[in-house]
Amino acid sequence: MKIDASKPLEYSTEENSNKIFGFWVFLGAEIALFATLFTVYFVMVDRFASGPSGPDLFEIGPVMIETLLLLSSSFTIGLAVHAMRHGYQKAMMVFFGLTLLMGLGFLGIEIMEFVTYVHEGATLQTSGFLSSLFVLLGTHGAHVSFGFLWGAAILIQLKRQGITPATANKSFIFSLYWHFLDVVWIFIFSFVYLKGLM
Amino acid sequence: MDWDKFKVHGEPLIYGAMASIVLATIGIIVGLTYFKKWGYLWREWLTTVDHKRIGIMYILAALLMLFRGGVDAMMMKLQTAAPDMKFLDSQHYNEVFTTHGLIMILFMAMPFIIGLMNVIVPLQIGARDVAFPRLNAVSFWLFFFGAMLLNISFVIGGSPDAGWSAYFPLASIEFSPTVGNNYYSLALQISGIGTLLTGVNFIVTILKMRAPGMKLMKMPMFTWSVLITNVIIVFAFPVLTVALALMMFDRLFGSQFFTMANGGMDMLWANLFWVWGHPEVYIVVLPAFGIYSEIIATFSKKNLYGYTSMVFSMLIISLLSFLVWAHHFYTMGQGVMVNSFFSITTMAIAVPTGVKIFNWLFTLRKGRITFTTPMLYTLAFIPIFTIGGVTGVMLAMASADYQYHNTMFLVAHFHYVLIPGAVFAVIAGFHYWFPKVFGFRLNERLGKHAFWWIIISFNVAFFPLFILGLMGMTRRQYTYSADTGFGPLSMLSFVGAVGLMIGFVILVYNIYWSTRYEPRDTDGDPWDARTLEWATKSPIPAYNFAVVPTVKTRDAFWTSKMDKVPLFEDKITKIHMPSNTGKPFILGVIFFVAGFSLVFSLWIPAIISGVGILIVLAAMSFDRDHGFYIPVEEVIATEKKLRGETV
Numbered sequence: 028m029k030i031d032a033s034k035p036l037e038y039s040t041e042e043n044s045n046k047i048f049g050f051w052v053f054l055g056a057e058i059a060l061f062a063t064l065f066t067v068y069f070v071m072v073d074r075f076a077s078g079p080s081g082p083d084l085f086e087i088g089p090v091m092i093e094t095l096l097l098l099s100s101s102f103t104i105g106l107a108v109h110a111m112r113h114g115y116q117k118a119m120m121v122f123f124g125l126t127l128l129m130g131l132g133f134l135g136i137e138i139m140e141f142v143t144y145v146h147e148g149a150t151l152q153t154s155g156f157l158s159s160l161f162v163l164l165g166t167h168g169a170h171v172s173f174g175f176l177w178g179a180a181i182l183i184q185l186k187r188q189g190i191t192p193a194t195a196n197k198s199f200i201f202s203l204y205w206h207f208l209d210v211v212w213i214f215i216f217s218f219v220y221l222k223g224l225m
Numbered sequence: 226m227d228w229d230k231f232k233v234h235g236e237p238l239i240y241g242a243m244a245s246i247v248l249a250t251i252g253i254i255v256g257l258t259y260f261k262k263w264g265y266l267w268r269e270w271l272t273t274v275d276h277k278r279i280g281i282m283y284i285l286a287a288l289l290m291l292f293r294g295g296v297d298a299m300m301m302k303l304q305t306a307a308p309d310m311k312f313l314d315s316q317h318y319n320e321v322f323t324t325h326g327l328i329m330i331l332f333m334a335m336p337f338i339i340g341l342m343n344v345i346v347p348l349q350i351g352a353r354d355v356a357f358p359r360l361n362a363v364s365f366w367l368f369f370f371g372a373m374l375l376n377i378s379f380v381i382g383g384s385p386d387a388g389w390s391a392y393f394p395l396a397s398i399e400f401s402p403t404v405g406n407n408y409y410s411l412a413l414q415i416s417g418i419g420t421l422l423t424g425v426n427f428i429v430t431i432l433k434m435r436a437p438g439m440k441l442m443k444m445p446m447f448t449w450s451v452l453i454t455n456v457i458i459v460f461a462f463p464v465l466t467v468a469l470a471l472m473m474f475d476r477l478f479g480s481q482f483f484t485m486a487n488g489g490m491d492m493l494w495a496n497l498f499w500v501w502g503h504p505e506v507y508i509v510v511l512p513a514f515g516i517y518s519e520i521i522a523t524f525s526k527k528n529l530y531g532y533t534s535m536v537f538s539m540l541i542i543s544l545l546s547f548l549v550w551a552h553h554f555y556t557m558g559q560g561v562m563v564n565s566f567f568s569i570t571t572m573a574i575a576v577p578t579g580v581k582i583f584n585w586l587f588t589l590r591k592g593r594i595t596f597t598t599p600m601l602y603t604l605a606f607i608p609i610f611t612i613g614g615v616t617g618v619m620l621a622m623a624s625a626d627y628q629y630h631n632t633m634f635l636v637a638h639f640h641y642v643l644i645p646g647a648v649f650a651v652i653a654g655f656h657y658w659f660p661k662v663f664g665f666r667l668n669e670r671l672g673k674h675a676f677w678w679i680i681i682s683f684n685v686a687f688f689p690l691f692i693l694g695l696m697g698m699t700r701r702q703y704t705y706s707a708d709t710g711f712g713p714l715s716m717l718s719f720v721g722a723v724g725l726m727i728g729f730v731i732l733v734y735n736i737y738w739s740t741r742y743e744p745r746d747t748d749g750d751p752w753d754a755r756t757l758e759w760a761t762k763s764p765i766p767a768y769n770f771a772v773v774p775t776v777k778t779r780d781a782f783w784t785s786k787m788d789k790v791p792l793f794e795d796k797i798t799k800i801h802m803p804s805n806t807g808k809p810f811i812l813g814v815i816f817f818v819a820g821f822s823l824v825f826s827l828w829i830p831a832i833i834s835g836v837g838i839l840i841v842l843a844a845m846s847f848d849r850d851h852g853f854y855i856p857v858e859e860v861i862a863t864e865k866k867l868r869g870e871t872v
Binding site for chain 2: 044046049052055057063070074076077151152158161177184193197
């Protein structure tokens with residue numbers, strides 16, 4: 028394994044830099060995936076049939092907390108990568124752990140939101156609008172859940188192996204993934220919730 | 226538990242199929258045990274991460290699926306050969322044309338092309354493997370088990386029966402209550418994820434792992450076509466992923482995406498399906514163009530005419546491929562403006578395609594042409610594909626399309642596009658690259674026999690369908706009365722189908738015959754070809770190139786032969802190789818179990834296998850195996866052996 032010391036650790040081998048580039052390509056596919064889901068949602072948004080519509084359902088409170096948690100977690104994963112570049116393993120792990128905890132908090136509130144919706148009679152089966160809402164939010168939520176498990180696996184490897192070309196690479200790629208989920212959430216927040224509240 | 230839904234009733238054909246599947250499985254198990262080949266199978270194939278072996282497995286699976294899809298085709302042709310035939314009932318006919326379409330496009334054409342990509346692209350760019358060898362194995366096993374999931378449907382629970390396009394509301398749980406369309410959504414989903422990962426893998430491989438000196442505009446045309454194809458894959462397949470997921474939610478969990486009430490919208494499916502489905506056509510056709518470009522250049526002994534325009538025409542085709550989807554349903558009421566837009570974009574695709582046709586013709590001009598089997602398929606492709614293209618422009622005219630929408634004319638059109646545009650290409654590529662992989666050529670005399678059978682029978686089988694379509698015969702109709710007058714031409718078409726089958730039998734027999742009797746080739750360049758894959762030995766050593774080649778021109782191998790420029794300048798050093806792993810195979814098995822459980826709404830096994838998938842992924846993440854090195858002495862010994870010298 029040739030290590031190029033002139034590059035950051037996560038890019039230091041050919042394999043590492045290929046993995047990062049490959050993940051960017053994969054994120055391109057993820058953008059196509061979420062773009063399709065948003066399109067489906069915009070097609071369905073007024074087709075609520077006899078069920079509740081967006082303004083009937085949405086409340087800004089919990090959504091604001093979700094947004095704050097996810098945006099802050101994007102900041103802390105940025106700090107984790109910054110610490111990693113300086114070789115501060117402990118700080119890195121603290122920021123990484125904080126990111127995952129905030130992700131978990133986000134998921135908890137989102138699940139509570141879903142439960143509230145269902146109690147108000149808004150289920151996946153109610154209308155085209157609600158089907159598309161649940162699948163769009165659910166796909167994002169499933170990504171966050173997967174991210175939580177993935178991140179936890181990387182955190183364990185960081186603890187065991189320290190900051191190596193391999194773990195640095197994984198952590199960096201994870202940070203790309205996490206930022207991406209944040210970007211998707213910004214679109215959900217703006218075009219699903221804020222627009223839906225109007 | 227309700228066991229009835231697992232059963233498929235009443236058809237002697239299906240009982241026959243069940244019996245043959247059981248017998249074949251027992252035969253394989255007994256054979257492997259008797260010859261003590263289980264270990265060999267596991268070590269050398271099921272756990273391999275070598276791009277060449279993965280490519281071979283893709284092609285084997287594709288040939289198997291060609292047989293399955295071909296049997297479907299023969300059953301359809303027999304059923305419609307004469308008026309009022311009683312060979313298949315309407316339900317069975319629906320299942321057969323649905324699986325024929327799905328299998329031929331997704332489990333025959335795609336894997337055949339991905340198989341050739343796997344074998345050839347790393348060699349053409351002078352790389353030792355793809356960028357992510359283990360991911361490549363994951364791709365293969367997801368594709369394979371997705372294909373197997375669809376294939377068991379016709380003996381367990383019933384096959385999908387709403388056409389390969391599965392239009393709603395027909396494909397909804399209300400109108401297709403069997404599990405058939407559950408198989409559709411899950412089998413395609415699993416293999417689709419595999420294809421998406423292939424897309425990512427090959428983009429990185431081609432953009433980042435080319436031999437030193439090989440600028441983008443010095444890449445072989447096949448590699449270019451593969452790069453563009455994989456970009457289409459990465460942007461088109463997520464749309465299929467979403468469409469299939471929504472279909473699954475509608476059918477399994479009662480959501481309202483494509484329903485007729487509660488705000489559902491059936492046309493949403495048609496749009497999503499074709500936003501993926503039309504680019505899919507180019508995913509199979511563009512690599513075919515690449516294969517033909519290589520073959521024409523090699524057997525005309527000329528460099529490819531209009532290299533730059535070839536690249537740009539493919540780029541334009543790939544862009545336009547995303548802008549034409551609504552031409553699949555002009556008659557479904559989206560209005561004049563929309564139809565006009567899609568009419569124009571569709572006709573526009575004929576322009577870059579025409580540029581490519583002329584480039585091939587100009588490459589042939591004044592070339593020293595040798596009529597080998599791959600070249601014959603290529604030469605046959607040009608006029609036949611042009612007929613397909615011209616009838617495509619006819620269909621592209623929205624107002625005229627009202628006359629022949631969903632008739633046999635359409636069926637004839639897309640077979641005239643896809644068979645020369647994909648099937649002839651993979652057969653040509655198979656004959657062309659076969660000696661590279663196995664070290665001997667397929668017999669030319671048998672190859673040409675098969676060629677003439679296939680080409681003539683193809684036209685006999687499909688040209689009558691143009692006329693039948695104009696006479697008013699609709700597609701997917703399982704029988705007709707004698708008064709319609711469809712009988713004679715349908716019979717002619719059946720005769721053509723039998724001829725095609727004979728052609729394919731000769732082709733497969735040729736593989737067997739050549740394996741036994743064809744002389745072995747020792748220099749690795751039997752066709753006097755132009756690109757880097759011919760610069761290494763045949764059969765190809767595990768590490769591909771003992772020394773990474775240095776590229777200075779297009780057709781680098783040809784220049785090195787003509788101008789005596791050395792390709793391999795560096796010294797042999799130890800070579801890093803990835804280790805084999807069984808996890809991708811296990812992942813595929815678990816995906817299969819998960820898919821099967823979801824098809825039958827067995828929630829507990831579905832959840833368990835979902836957890837299983839996460840555990841395997843975690844195990845792959847914790848894996849610290851970074852491969853191994855082949856020492857210099859071993860490389861030198863292998864090279865000597867391949868050159869026929871004694872070690």
